[in-house]
Amino acid sequence: MEDLISTVAIWALPVLLAITLHEAAHGYVARHFGDPTADMLGRITLNPLKHIDPVGTVLVPGMILAIGALTGGTGFLFGWAKPVPVDFSRLRNPKKDMFWVAAAGPAANLLMTFMWAALLKLAIVMPDNGYRLALASMADAGITINLILMVLNLLPIPPLDGGRIAVSLLPMPQAAAWARIEPYGFPILIILLMTGVLGQVLGPLIGFLSYFLSLVFGF
Template identity: 70%
Template sequence: METLIPTIAIWALPVLLAITLHEAAHGYVARHFGDPTADQAGRITLNPFKHIDPVGTVLVPIGILTLTTLFGAGGILFGWAKPVPVNFGRLRNPKADMLWVAAAGPFMNLIMALGWALVFKFASSSPETAYTLPMERMAEAGMTINAVLLFLNLLPLPPLDGGRIAVSLLPGKLAWQFARIEPYGFPILLILLFTGVLGAILWPLIAMFRFSLATVFGFYG
């Protein structure tokens, strides 16, 4: 318990920002391409309380952190917010614009990962104080959770963003057939998670991404 509380405190802000800004980005881009649904629902906002899902934003990440901290168990740290409502039929070019709306979330996670990398670089190169180590650990958490959400959401599985991107890019008939997977997407994702397949797919990508950040920002040398 003594290590769990500081761990949750360090991860709370990065997880909250990663999940909520991901969703807000979808709404912003949807509005740009003609669908005001998210805007009318008050979901294009930096207010995290508009996006928090009690299970996906709070219970699931805390549960994974608890397992990892106390028992050395647990899988990939991930979570979700309340999905931003998007009416793809109201987009000016529904099939083509769907790509940009879907890609907005992962792109926001990429931007946040780069931002946390800058924070880590600043903290690691600053004179040591009582704040530098917590700042480094929070930046580490920020890079990790955003890398996870970036690559997780780019998996070509509806209703993940990568699945919607695939639907946008596929020819009409194939796109319609592929989109029919969506009701089964979340159960498939859970099976991949609990069988370890999801980790086997994502961890190499995350490791390469983290190595790239370290190289570009010069963390370790």
């Protein structure tokens, strides 16, 4: 039980920041390009309660962390937040601007990855005290969750951000055909997760990015 409480305490802040800034970034960029929908609904906010999905943000990742803490395994951390509503028809240049709106979320996770990496470096070089290990563990969790969210969301499967980016870049006929996959995107993702394919695809990418960060920050 102590391991479970410790795991939740370490991961709670990184997970909340990762999903909150990811979703708020989508809304902010959408507003910048002409769509005020998210702003009108109060979704351009750092209040995590506005973005939390009870199942995707709390239950699913909580169960994965709990199972990992109780069994000593790690598993592939997976979850989702309430998507920020974007009315692409209200963007000034819908097809072109869709790219920037979709890319904003993964870009926010990338920035947070570097922030947590800097904190991990600080924890490594700071004098040994009661906070050093906690900070290092939380920073390591922050790096992990943000890398997972960034790489996962860049998969070219609508309605993931990578799917939106693909639609914005493809010629119109191919873009329209690819966009029609959206109703099946989430079931496809669940199947990939349950069969282990998702972890096999994303694991090496996340490992490579983690190694790159270790080279940049020297840890």
